[in-house]
Amino acid sequence: MSAYAQTSKDSIIRLNPGFSLASSTGQDTNAYRPRRLRVDEVNLVSSYYKQNGNHSAVTGGIGTENVTDIANGIDLKLVWLGNTLNKNTLSVGLGFDHHTSASAAYVSQTGASNTGGSRVYPSLDWTVENTKKGTSFGVGSYYSGEYNYQSLGADLHFSAKTANRMGEFGVKLQGYFDHVKLIYPSEFIPTSTTTVTTVTTASGNSSSSESGGKANIPSSPRNTYTASFSYSQIVTSRLQIMFLADVVTQHGFLSLPFHRVYFSNGKDTIERLPSSRFKLPLGFRANYFLGDNVILRSYYRYYTDNWGSKSNTANLEIAYKVTPFFSISPFYRYYTQTAAKYFAPYEQNSPTQAYFTSNYEYAKFNSQFFGAGFRIAPPKGVLGWENLHELELRYGHYKQNVGLVSDVVSVSLGFK
Amino acid sequence: MTHKLVKIAGCLLLATSLTSCVHLKEYQKSRINDSEMALSNRKVERNELNFQSYREAASGANAGKTGGGCGCN
Numbered sequence: 392m393s394a395y396a397q398t399s400k401d402s403i404i405r406l407n408p409g410f411s412l413a414s415s416t417g418q419d420t421n422a423y424r425p426r427r428l429r430v431d432e433v434n435l436v437s438s439y440y441k442q443n444g445n446h447s448a449v450t451g452g453i454g455t456e457n458v459t460d461i462a463n464g465i466d467l468k469l470v471w472l473g474n475t476l477n478k479n480t481l482s483v484g485l486g487f488d489h490h491t492s493a494s495a496a497y498v499s500q501t502g503a504s505n506t507g508g509s510r511v512y513p514s515l516d517w518t519v520e521n522t523k524k525g526t527s528f529g530v531g532s533y534y535s536g537e538y539n540y541q542s543l544g545a546d547l548h549f550s551a552k553t554a555n556r557m558g559e560f561g562v563k564l565q566g567y568f569d570h571v572k573l574i575y576p577s578e579f580i581p582t583s584t585t586t587v588t589t590v591t592t593a594s595g596n597s598s599s600s601e602s603g604g605k606a607n608i609p610s611s612p613r614n615t616y617t618a619s620f621s622y623s624q625i626v627t628s629r630l631q632i633m634f635l636a637d638v639v640t641q642h643g644f645l646s647l648p649f650h651r652v653y654f655s656n657g658k659d660t661i662e663r664l665p666s667s668r669f670k671l672p673l674g675f676r677a678n679y680f681l682g683d684n685v686i687l688r689s690y691y692r693y694y695t696d697n698w699g700s701k702s703n704t705a706n707l708e709i710a711y712k713v714t715p716f717f718s719i720s721p722f723y724r725y726y727t728q729t730a731a732k733y734f735a736p737y738e739q740n741s742p743t744q745a746y747f748t749s750n751y752e753y754a755k756f757n758s759q760f761f762g763a764g765f766r767i768a769p770p771k772g773v774l775g776w777e778n779l780h781e782l783e784l785r786y787g788h789y790k791q792n793v794g795l796v797s798d799v800v801s802v803s804l805g806f807k
Numbered sequence: 808m809t810h811k812l813v814k815i816a817g818c819l820l821l822a823t824s825l826t827s828c829v830h831l832k833e834y835q836k837s838r839i840n841d842s843e844m845a846l847s848n849r850k851v852e853r854n855e856l857n858f859q860s861y862r863e864a865a866s867g868a869n870a871g872k873t874g875g876g877c878g879c880n
Contacts, residue, residue, distance in 0.1 A: 438854035442862075462854045512876065533875055540877035555830045567875045621870070623846050628835045633846040637867035647879050674868030676846050680838040688843070694865035702865035710843045718843060728864050753864055760859075764851060766843070783851040791862070799858065803851035 431470040431480070433806040438462045442789075442797030444751075447494035449576075451651040451659060452737035452749030456795060457493035462486065477519050480529075484514040498649045499577040510537040518548070525552030525559075539572040541610075558624040567615040572608050573648045579661060611644035629681075635674035635692075642667050652749050654742045662748045664733060670696040686710040686718075694728075700753065702728035716769040722787070727757040751793055758795075762787030768805075781805035 444456035464486035471479050488510040498504045518529030526549070533544035550561040616639070623633040643666060650662035674692040681687055690706040708722035731753035733746040740747040764785030773779040783803040790796045831839070838844065847870055848856060860866035861878030 434850055436850055436853050440854065440858055442858075460858075462857070464853065510876065535876045537877060540879065542875035542877075544875045557830060569875065571877070615875075617867070619867075619870075625829065625831060625836075625839055627829055628831055629838050631839055631844065631846060635868040635870065639867060647877075649879075670865075670867060672865060672868035678844045678846060680841065680844060686841065686843050690869070692865065692868050694867070696864070698864075700864040702863070704865065712843075720843075726859075726863060726865075731864060752862060758863070760855075764849070766849075768842070783849060785849070785851045785855075787855060789858075789862075795862065797858070797862075799855055801851045801854055803849070805850070 426472045428469055428471040430467065431807075432466075432468040434464075434466045434468075435804045435806075436462075436464045436466075436801065438799055438801040440797060440799045442795060444791075444793075444795035446736075446749075446751040446754075446794060447497070448647070448650040448662065448748070448750035448752075449494040450497050451653040452751065454497065455493040458490060458797075460488055460490040462488040473519070475521075476523070477521050480516075480518045480520070482514070482516040482518075482531075484512075484516075486510075486512040486514075488512075497576075498574065501577070508538055510535060512536070525556055526550065533567075539574050540569065542567055542569040544568070558622065561619075561621040561623075563617075563619040565615075565617040565619070567617075569613040569615070569643075570610040571613055571644050571647065572610045574608060575648050575661060576651055578659075613641065613643035613645060615639065615641045630677065630679045632678075633674075633676040635672075635676070637670070637672050639670040639672075640667070641670075646748065647750075650748065650750055652740050652747050653738045654740050654747075655738055656742060657738065658742065662750065663746050664748055665698070665746055668696060668698055670694070684712045686712070688720075696731075698753070699730065699732035700728055702726065710766075717765070717767050719763065719765045720785075721763040722761065724760040725757070726760070728755065730755040751791075751795070754793055756791050756793045758789060758791040760787055760789045778806050779804060780807045 438461070440458070440460040440462070442456060442458045445454065446452050447454040447456045464484065466482060466484045469481040469483070473479055489507070490509075491507045493506060495506045495508070496502045496504050512533070512535040514531065514533045516529055516531035518527055520527040529548045531544075531546045531548070533542070533546075535542040535544075544565060544567040546563055546565040548561065548563040550559055552559045618638045620636045621633060623631065625631045645666060645668055646662040646664040648661055651659050652662050653659045672692055672694040674690065677687075677689050679687045679689075686709075688706075688708040688710060690704070692702075692704040694700070694702040694704070704724065704726045706722065706724040708720050710718045710720040712718045731748070733744070733748050734751075734753040735741075735747065735749065736754070737749055740749065762785065764783060766781065766783045767773050768781040771777060773782045781804070783805075784801070786798070786800045788796075788798050856869065857876070857878070
């Protein structure tokens with residue numbers, strides 16, 4: 392007979408907020424005391440990313456896109472129960488990336504700019520979950536800082552389960568308040584303010600002026616507001632699905648000051664894009680447990696925006712459980728997009744246009760991303776280390792039909 | 808635009824109709840509760856989603872963040 396059968400459901404919940412089954416009967420269920428703060432989970436994620444291509448926006452749609460990036464992040468999840476049995480979760484995150492970008496050298500015409508840069512991004516989220524009602528409410532904040540770009544974000548999120556607990560509705564309201572440092576290509580820096588100023592890097596920190604002091608570079612705001620909606624539903628004991636929709640508006644300086652555009656007449660200038668953008672991505676997920684060993688994880692997204700880009704994304708991952716605690720997951724993602732109406736390749740934009748870019752992010756292309764991952768989560772811990780409850784390793788190869796290729800390898804460690 | 812609204816309305820109608828699909832007891836949720844059945848991205852995917860959002864025009868509707876960070880390298 393199980394521990395559940397020996398006592399009432401209510402006393403289990405009240406005596407054991409962490410849902411331990413090691414309870415005994417006959418205790419005073421009214422003597423509940425809130426569980427103290429404890430570390431529920433710590434996750435570490437590290438990635439190495441390498442890309443190459445020949446359509447850099449810094450050099451107007453031609454030139455190297457060689458990039459390497461090392462990203463590291465740690466997330467700490469703290470949990471405690473309040474007086475009303477609400478579950479409180481505080482998530483504290485910190486990320487640190489370092490990249491090298493070959494094209495950044497050409498912010499300066501001489502190719503002498505710094506090619507390296509770093510980014511740090513802490514985050515904080517507090518969520519209160521009422522397990523009886525099936526609702527949760529939370530607030531979050533986020534910061535990202537790199538030499539030429541600062542971002543401050545905040546969000547409110549709410550979720551509620553349906554009466555039968557088979558479905559859940561979620562909404563999240565986010566605001567990001569960014570500042571883009573106006574680092575122009577060296578040939579466009581006004582001579583009256585430069586003389587010998589060599590503020591020429593997209594992400595590095597080498598700037599100097601004639602007086603020897605650090606140049607004071609102005610920045611321009613970019614604000615992003617997002618309303619995210621989701622609805623998930625358990626359809627059968629093997630199938631669950633989710634609908635996702637985001638409504639995104641952006642305002643402010645949406646181009647990047649060090650992206651060059653070469654017109655059809657041979658002259659060049661910097662990228663110019665509208666000061667507002669509306670995006671509407673609609674997503675759908677379906678996960679199906681096939682037999683006893685296979686999980687099909689699928690995702691589809693339709694995207695449209697008012698700059699003229701439309702896209703479709705389809706992703707399928709097949710997780711095969713070699714054992715209950717070890718799985719291998721090959722995946723394949725196909726992506727296609729139409730060009731934004733402001734995009735044209737090198738020397739194909741017209742100087743009479745109001746807006747123009749040669750950034751291939753806005754070009755017409757399709758991409759494929761494929762690879763495999765594996766996950767180990769044995770009950771006695773990975774390699775016998777009890778605290779390390781999960782290890783995931785994943786490699787992917789990405790290829791656009793406009794020449795950009797990249798590889799990414801990631802590892803995730805979960806500690807309890 | 809009308810077609811889009813019809814599609815969205817259709818999805819919402821489908822979602823609403825699914826709420827009465829099934830009611831599972833806890834012991835019937837062993838497969839649904841498997842950690843790899845979660846309707847979310849894997850933790851190990853986090854940086855992949857970042858680079859995709861920087862290299863492609865589309866982003867969002869995948870429960871990831873939809874702003875912040877330049878990605879301009």
